[in-house]
Structure formats: C-alpha cells, structure tokens
Amino acid sequence: MRVRVWGSAAAAVSVAALALAPGAVATSSPVSTKAVTEYGRVTFVPDGDTIDVKIDDVKPDAGRTGTRIRFVGLQAMEQHTYKVDLTQATGECHALEATARLREILGGERNDYRHRRTDGARVMLSAKDSSSSSRNRELRMVSTKDALGDWQDVAITMLTDGMTLPFFNGVEYTHNKEYRVAARAAAAQNLGIWNPDSCPGNRPSPHAQLAMHVNWDAPGDDAKHLNGEYFRVTNTGTTTASLSGWWVRDSSLRDFFHFPKGASIRPGQKVFVHVGKGLAKRSTNGNQHFYWGQTTPAFENITGAPKYMGDGGYLFDTIGNLRAWEMYGH
Incomplete structure (x- = not known):
C-alpha cells in the first residue's frame, strides 16, 4: 500500500x-x-x-x-x-x-x-x-x-x-x-x-543569538558515563543573554532541565547541561556546567537503515519560544 x-x-x-x-x-x-x-x-x-x-x-x-x-x-x-x-x-x-x-x-x-x-x-x-x-x-x-x-x-x-x-x-x-x-x-x-518569536508576550533577551549542540554519545558505555552526554549552548552573538528560567529538553517526555535563577551566557561563552548528576553550577575556563540529574542515558544513538534513529536538543525561553535546537540523525 x-x-x-x-x-x-x-x-x-x-x-x-x-x-x-x-x-x-x-x-x-x-x-x-x-x-x-x-x-x-x-x-x-x-x-x-x-x-x-x-x-x-x-x-x-x-x-x-x-x-x-x-x-x-x-x-x-x-x-x-x-x-x-x-x-x-x-x-x-x-x-x-x-x-x-x-x-x-x-x-x-x-x-x-x-x-x-x-x-x-x-x-x-x-x-x-x-x-x-x-x-x-x-x-x-x-x-x-x-x-x-x-x-x-x-x-x-x-x-x-x-x-x-x-x-x-x-x-x-x-x-x-x-x-x-x-x-x-x-x-x-x-x-x-x-518560529522563535511565536509565543505571546515579550521575548526574553530578544537579541540573543544562541546555538545548540547535543553530544549524544558519551565516551565508552553511555550508562556508566552519563555526564558524557550533554546539551551545549553557545552564545554566538554580541550581547549577554539571561538563561534564568529557560529550559532544555530532548524529544522524550521527562523532567526537563530548568536553568536556575541568575543563569546567563556571555558572548562567546559555552554552557553545558550534563545528563547525570554533579555540582549545581561550576565554571571552567569561561564555561558553565549544569547537571540534569538523570539516572539513565537521555539521547538516542544514531542508526542507519532501517530504523534511522536519532533525537534532538531544544532550548526554550521562559514564555515557550524555541530559541535554539539541534535535530540529529540521518
């Protein structure tokens, strides 16, 4: 058929x-x-x-x-x-x-x-x-x-x-x-x-230029290295953007990660949200690291035919606009 x-x-x-x-x-x-x-x-x-x-x-x-x-x-x-x-x-x-x-x-x-x-x-x-x-x-x-x-x-x-x-x-x-x-x-x-400007209300950090990357394959066994899976948000613009109350998710329905009050990202800076557990916030060489707190891997691994599996990472602002994303897979 x-x-x-x-x-x-x-x-x-x-x-x-x-x-x-x-x-x-x-x-x-x-x-x-x-x-x-x-x-x-x-x-x-x-x-x-x-x-x-x-x-x-x-x-x-x-x-x-x-x-x-x-x-x-x-x-x-x-x-x-x-x-x-x-x-x-x-x-x-x-x-x-x-x-x-x-x-x-x-x-x-x-x-x-x-x-x-x-x-x-x-x-x-x-x-x-x-x-x-x-x-x-x-x-x-x-x-x-x-x-x-x-x-x-x-x-x-x-x-x-x-x-x-x-x-x-x-x-x-x-x-x-x-x-x-x-x-x-x-x-x-x-x-x-x-559409990154489609939700009712004033768009937070309206001039922010952000990019999303998903590291979906941790080194070694994903289940043993949860923090090797992560979202990475990069500020590619020229203005600092507040991430306070913003949230990231993959395609699955689980507890999404919400950035804490006061979180922000400067021009050129990278922010990581690791899948596993760790310190709530840590700065390393200008990067910020947050931890989702999951106990199992979050991201699907890429496969070819016939399944064509994949996943994605999605960053939403406080009113629900999708501001940065990466969808991966063949």
Whole structure:
C-alpha cells in the first residue's frame, strides 16, 4: 500500500507503506511480535499527539470515549487541562495550537455512545508490534482519507505544519526518516513551533543569538558515563543573554532541565547541561556546567537503515519560544 502525504507542503515528502499485513511477523524486537492494522472512528482529540478511537467491533472501556491512541512520531508541547472547548484548556505555548490542528484534521469533539454519535474522521491504525504502547495508550501510526479516498499519514501533516517536535521510535520505526524530513522542512520555514518569536508576550533577551549542540554519545558505555552526554549552548552573538528560567529538553517526555535563577551566557561563552548528576553550577575556563540529574542515558544513538534513529536538543525561553535546537540523525 502506498500512502500519499496530507498537507500543502506534502509533495516534498515521500511516505512508504504504513502497515504490514495483519498477522505478519515483525523483526524489530528479540521475540516474535505481530503487526496490527485496525480501523475505527475518532471520538475525541484531547491533545496534539493523542486521540480516542472507537475501533471497529471493539467495545470502549467503561467510562472512556474509545481506545486511547498515542501517535508514533509526534511529541506535542504539554497540555495541562483538557476540555472540549479549547478556550477553557491550558498548556504550554503551541500545545493548544497542535490540538486545534489535529481536531481540524480528525474532528472528534462529540462523544455520546448512547446515541451512537461519533463525529470524527475514520482512521487506520497500524503498528509493527501490536503491544507497542506509551503510558497505557496504544502506540500507533495514524492515517485518514482525503476527499479522493487516499490514505494520508496524519503525523506527516502535523510535522510539516510545524505543530510538534518529531519523536523517533526504535520499534515503530517505519517512518522515522520521513518524519525527520518533514520536521526539518518546517524548521527551515520557521513554521509553528520552529518560529522563535511565536509565543505571546515579550521575548526574553530578544537579541540573543544562541546555538545548540547535543553530544549524544558519551565516551565508552553511555550508562556508566552519563555526564558524557550533554546539551551545549553557545552564545554566538554580541550581547549577554539571561538563561534564568529557560529550559532544555530532548524529544522524550521527562523532567526537563530548568536553568536556575541568575543563569546567563556571555558572548562567546559555552554552557553545558550534563545528563547525570554533579555540582549545581561550576565554571571552567569561561564555561558553565549544569547537571540534569538523570539516572539513565537521555539521547538516542544514531542508526542507519532501517530504523534511522536519532533525537534532538531544544532550548526554550521562559514564555515557550524555541530559541535554539539541534535535530540529529540521518
């Protein structure tokens, strides 16, 4: 099955077949697992990377609007409260925009099974491993049909529009490379989350020119040398920038590192955020070192075909603008 890409900028992105035949054996894990392809209708879109789906011939869980599905390939900014009326919902900058865009694509604002009302789009859900999940949500690639009846990869649409960060998966890796291409295309155009001046409010340190580098491969065993993995922020401009309250993250959802009060970076200076534990702040030859406090490696290692794994490092200011980033991988 060939799947065309949804969206105005989609012609630049080629998408391969989304699903294996039901019952086919995937080879991405040490034990045999079965691929899955299911169909259903969207009943609710709570946020920018999650949907509820009434899967054909499957009864919803008690008290639920359907099976909760977590998108492969997407990492939306965090939404704090969930409402049908998004004017009453709250979240980080770009979180509600992602939810609104996903609702525009898939619908699903009503959910009343007693009257058999499900107004969302019909979707195809697929995975190389039927057991793939994330926080009690089934992890799936999601497609829907356009007016011509062609299946469209919804994650490609969201990434092409700049609605979310890309999130690469080592098991559900079918479209890792395409997702990276779509995200980089959006970033090149400063779309959505990639626009460094898109969040409401006065941009902190507006003239700051910062660059991000991710050292994703520590010397030796990453698990034994956590501090060999780090974010490195460099001030390439001519003015000192405050980092107080700014934060860095990778693609995963974990406790992000927030710079402490008073942190700053001078012209030409480098600031490091090491993955492991250490002194809260240390200066060495004009560099500043901070410690994230993680107990396991944070960054995915680069791999080639077929998985095309990678990750990224992202620096956000206090109002949520993405001010520096590096996305790595083939």
